[in-house]
Amino acid sequence: MSGRSGIAKLSRTVADDLRRRLEDGEWSPSERLPGEHELAAHYGVSRATVRTALRAVDARGLTVTLHGLGTFATVATRAVAADLHRLESISATIVRLDRQPGASFRTIAIRDATAREAAALDLVSGAPVLSTRREITADGEIVAYSHETIPRHVLAEDFDLLTVSGSLFGLLDAHGAYATSALTAIHASTGDEIGWGDEAPDALYVLLEQTHFDAKNRAVAFSRTWFIEGRFQFNLVRVR
Amino acid sequence: MSGRSGIAKLSRTVADDLRRRLEDGEWSPSERLPGEHELAAHYGVSRATVRTALRAVDARGLTVTLHGLGTFATVATRAVAADLHRLESISATIVRLDRQPGASFRTIAIRDATAREAAALDLVSGAPVLSTRREITADGEIVAYSHETIPRHVLAEDFDLLTVSGSLFGLLDAHGAYATSALTAIHASTGDEIGWGDEAPDALYVLLEQTHFDAKNRAVAFSRTWFIEGRFQFNLVRVR
DNA sequence: CATCGCTAGGTTGTCTGACAACAGGAGGCA
DNA sequence: TGCCTCCTGTTGTCAGACAACCTAGCGATG
Numbered sequence A, B: 001m002s003g004r005s006g007i008a009k010l011s012r013t014v015a016d017d018l019r020r021r022l023e024d025g026e027w028s029p030s031e032r033l034p035g036e037h038e039l040a041a042h043y044g045v046s047r048a049t050v051r052t053a054l055r056a057v058d059a060r061g062l063t064v065t066l067h068g069l070g071t072f073a074t075v076a077t078r079a080v081a082a083d084l085h086r087l088e089s090i091s092a093t094i095v096r097l098d099r100q101p102g103a104s105f106r107t108i109a110i111r112d113a114t115a116r117e118a119a120a121l122d123l124v125s126g127a128p129v130l131s132t133r134r135e136i137t138a139d140g141e142i143v144a145y146s147h148e149t150i151p152r153h154v155l156a157e158d159f160d161l162l163t164v165s166g167s168l169f170g171l172l173d174a175h176g177a178y179a180t181s182a183l184t185a186i187h188a189s190t191g192d193e194i195g196w197g198d199e200a201p202d203a204l205y206v207l208l209e210q211t212h213f214d215a216k217n218r219a220v221a222f223s224r225t226w227f228i229e230g231r232f233q234f235n236l237v238r239v240r
Numbered sequence C: 001c002a003t004c005g006c007t008a009g010g011t012t013g014t015c016t017g018a019c020a021a022c023a024g025g026a027g028g029c030a
Numbered sequence D: 001t002g003c004c005t006c007c008t009g010t011t012g013t014c015a016g017a018c019a020a021c022c023t024a025g026c027g028a029t030g
Helices: A010-023 A036-043 A047-059 A090-096 A115-121 A168-174 B010-023 B036-043 B047-059 B090-096 B115-121 B168-174
Strands: A063-066 A070-073 A101-112 A128-138 A141-151 A179-189 A205-214 A219-228 A234-239 B063-066 B070-073 B101-112 B128-138 B141-151 B179-189 B205-214 B219-228 B234-239
Touching: A010 A036, A010 A047, A036 A047, A047 A063, A047 B047, A090 A101, A090 A128, A090 A141, A115 A141, A115 A205, A115 A219, A141 A168, A168 A219, A179 A219, A179 B179, A179 B205, A205 B179, B010 B036, B010 B047, B036 B047, B047 B063, B090 B101, B090 B128, B090 B141, B115 B141, B115 B205, B115 B219, B141 B168, B168 B219, B179 B219
Parallel strands: none
Antiparallel strands: A063 A070, A101 A128, A128 A141, A141 A219, A179 A205, A179 B234, A205 A219, A234 B179, B063 B070, B101 B128, B128 B141, B141 B219, B179 B205, B205 B219
């Protein structure tokens, strides 16, 4: 193990568990959660740690905390569809919706970066990149098309094209390029840029253009994913 | 002033200031912020308060905190376009982009809720609602069309249709229905549902369907806003 | 010279205990 | 009935301490 940081933090563990319980519907909307002292006792941690975890859950809009009253579950606990706050692989999202994910690669190649990709990844134009293109399915039905670009130097020297499979995050993790955040631009689009002709060019797509960064702010991947309108629900909780 | 809660919290004040400084570019991407002790001294608060503020800034993806190293600004500090994490009025977003916002109302009326609206707002079908429809402009150019629906009972008894103006949030605030969070669904759409014929029906739009809630989880408004693709940039920072 | 291991110092993570600020309910009172 | 005060439970903030962690520098080792 490479001693991944961030995953072992106590407050993170508590926050993840609280998030899971909230999404499982353990507290219905507007229902009050146990007090901070009680949660601290339950998890066997200090109140300070519980508070750190609660602030994380608050920030995602799953709860609202009121001074002198307590912490309350919000209606957002119902919104278990694709939560844009959370950075997870598309496959993981599909699994969470109790559907069977799949993907078939159309392209896996090392080539020179386009100007667009070089700009997004902060590379010199023409630098070598790994380019993958694939269809993403849920229960065998195509829900999205995706193009992914990873700088060659992010991957290990002895990297083998034939071993590419699974999700983008899985590939990055395997090479020690753990993606912790992403800058995402959202567009409406038709399908005429996808590029291999099976898709309906006039159909409507929600296009997510994402640059992924690791903990040190290095751009480790650029992806463009076209989600077929209506087959994928994007939800987002916004907090004032 | 009505003694609004949540705004006076010390940690919130510190977080807001840190966010402002980050977006002003006081720290360039990957640059380290002052340590927690130093920030505490600077703001004249305890380290616990600074940590609460930093967790809020972290959650928005503006910073990354690493155990034993410090807190670092991220590239997201450059992304000052429409930040979907932040719940602010469209007008406020346009102002932040140094453009002149405007709006012209097409419809202001009390009518019965449609089934769709009643479901979103948790009303009985046919309950009275305030319905507004308007165009939103930046420097005189139309950037979006918006439909907003507010339950009649949310507004004061002596409410006067003629006084409606300004933003959705302004109207809600004036009636004590302070919207603190929103559940947002993102779609790609054409313009054929907008309804008054000036818009291009075949153009591409990013459609945001939002249900707004107050601190007590009461649905106070339902809005559907069609943003003309290309005239409005939606950015979002996602955190693992 | 290159490499390894150790140490020192600075940083964030967690703990403990305490008090302040706030909201709501119970009860007394006019 | 209506108003006021007190009480209780909750979250917000404070202070100080120690643990866990990372980096840089240094010396020993080959």
